Amino acid sequence: MRSRGTRGFSLIELLVVIVIIALGSSLAVAWLAGTHPGERLDREARELAGAFRLAADVARARQRVIGWQPLAEGYRFVSWQPGHGWQPFGERLGLDPQRWNPPLQPSRQPPAADTTTPWLVWLPDGEVVGAHIRLAGAGASRTLAVDALGVSVTGSGR
Numbered sequence: 172m173r174s175r176g177t178r179g180f181s182l183i184e185l186l187v188v189i190v191i192i193a194l195g196s197s198l199a200v201a202w203l204a205g206t207h208p209g210e211r212l213d214r215e216a217r218e219l220a221g222a223f224r225l226a227a228d229v230a231r232a233r234q235r236v237i238g239w240q241p242l243a244e245g246y247r248f249v250s251w252q253p254g255h256g257w258q259p260f261g262e263r264l265g266l267d268p269q270r271w272n273p274p275l276q277p278s279r280q281p282p283a284a285d286t287t288t289p290w291l292v293w294l295p296d297g298e299v300v301g302a303h304i305r306l307a308g309a310g311a312s313r314t315l316a317v318d319a320l321g322v323s324v325t326g327s328g329r
Contacts (some may be wrong), residue, residue, distance in 0.1 A: 209311040213326065215275065216306055216313040219246075220322040223291065223315070227263050230293035237266070238289025241277040245270035249289055257289060275308040291317055 199242040212248045223239070225250055236251035237260060238252040248266040260266045279290050280303040292300040311324035 175259065186249070198271055205278055209309070209326075210308060212308055212311050212313055213273065216315060216324045216326070218269075219304075219306070222248075222269070223317055223322045226291075226300065227293045227297070229262075229264055229266060229288070229319075230295055231297055233262075234295040235283070236295065237293045239291040240270070240289045244274075247279075257287065271308075275306045277305065278305045278307070284296075 173280070226237050226239065226329075229235070238249045238251070238257060240247055240249055245268060246259040248267040250260045252258045259268070277290075283290055284309055290304065294300075299317060299319055301316075304315045304317065306313050306315070309328065313324055316323045316325070
């Protein structure tokens with residue numbers, strides 16, 4: 172006769188695994204969210220700087236004029252279409268419209284002339300009509316300087 176062997180996991184073993192997973196998940200969420208608003212603003216500025224670099228690369232590779240426009244809740248990239256003006260960038264190349272997280276108030280130096288013209292424009296030959304974009308929120312600010320040399324980020328506050 173065969174003896175019954177134990178199979179499976181005990182309740183204690185399962186609880187230990189669940190606790191370890193829960194601790195790891197909570198630490199990951201806290202790390203990704205940042206501990207204060209300045210860190211979240213840093214993350215948003217880095218992501219925006221990366222999107223600006225991508226726009227410059229796409230403009231050169233696709234031989235298109237690409238612009239950047241802030242919106243009340245985020246921003247979008249646009250492309251110049253002869254005869255149609257500025258149109259939303261329709262290709263799926265990582266230049267999709269984005270929402271600010273956390274909500275930010277962008278401003279520009281020099282000030283924008285109107286709201287229909289993009290604040291930044293990348294040309295197919297590698298040139299850029301640049302500016303200093305200031306992102307502010309929760310007592311902190313970060314400035315992205317965009318010019319022919321690329322994008323740099325500086326900041327103040329938390």
